[in-house]
Amino acid sequence: KNQVEQSPQSLIILEGKNCTLQCNYTVSPFSNLRWYKQDTGRGPVSLTIMTFSENTKSNGRYTATLDADTKQSSLHITASQLSDSASYICVVRTKAAGNKLTFGGGTRVLVKP
């Protein structure tokens, strides 16, 4: 069964500190993996996309990694800001018919001053 598991479920960090979110998946065959940021009560917005051949990709203070062998991805937030408070969702697309998306449950991040 295709699954995407994220950890931790939630975390609290102080402004200016770094944090790393984890995503493990069993989706197969793998097409790509996206990290989305979802502010409370809003729709998700794409942060970055990782394909099979990519190991690291950055978008400002967000850096995503992908290990396709172990089927793990991480999202690192550097020098966190209050505006980083949101849910971060890992989404994996399969190459199978329909290009189905499988969503993780998200990690809720709260940045405190």
Added chain:
Amino acid sequence: DGGITQSPKYLFRKEGQNVTLSCEQNLNHDAMYWYRQDPGQGLRLIYYSQIVNDFQKGDIAEGYSVSREKKESFPLTVTSAQKNPTAFYLCASRAPMNTEAFFGQGTRLTVV
């Protein structure tokens, strides 16, 4: 501005009533999707449409219905058969050959 618009943002429904959630996009995307989001859970696919006048059931279609009469519009009806309709509903669209799904701002439905 191009985008995908959901309305209303908040919706209250009495038990036993049907209610329709609106989703409109002016991105010229062929594919549109409806997801349900519950606290602590990943988004679950309700229905999707790859092209006008065609739609397919997702993983949790029971108690829901959709139509796709126009490319721009993909309304979702939550029927009285849906036993636990209180949730946050997200609509998304995607262009052909593009892997990114663009989401609306969501509709929070509460059954009272």
